[in-house]
Amino acid sequence: GAVVSQHPSWVICKSGTSVKIECRSLDFQATTMFWYRQFPKQSLMLMATSNEGSKATYEQGVEKDKFLINHASLTLSTLTVTSAHPEDSSFYICSARDLDSSYEQYFGPGTRLTVT
């Protein structure tokens, strides 16, 4: 089956620093990847849609200068949280759309970010 990986699985950083999260589709090509944020006991909230080779599309209320997204290849998208603050602490999940599987989306295992 299609597998999406994320790295790191968890990270702790100090306030003001930047953190990069990677999302990879391991056995399929994904021209579109999605980044979600999930707070405790809440459902996933779409942050942005990442298209290979073009600028990401951000959802309303998501600061594009704070959450930098790069989708440089068909198997890799990165999310960089810049100048992180404690309120950015959350569970970040990516998903990748498989063009060869009726546009099925596969989710990564998530990355737990804690900003101290």
Next chain:
Amino acid sequence: KNQVEQSPQSLIILEGKNCTLQCNYTVSPFSNLRWYKQDTGRGPVSLTIMTFSENTKSNGRYTATLDADTKQSSLHITASQLSDSASYICVVTFSGGYNKLIFGAGTRLAVHP
């Protein structure tokens, strides 16, 4: 407004018992409806996916139903196991623009021995 509502918000059942989770949606047009299982601290894993023309789909002990006329879906879990303890999320694909996924808030299921 495109919304997905799930009930109950949380549920506790004893191991071996059956349960049914509900999902009502107002998403239109929609292309498919999915049920995901999300363990704590993990990403969602797909259980079933149904197009608007399908009424039921099974995956082992999980059976999903869909009534596109009433815009309702259910997920039935048979002979529950402790490992079924997780959040179950109903997700509807809004086909009106870029196949955007609309997420329900999920039902948190706890299976007790």
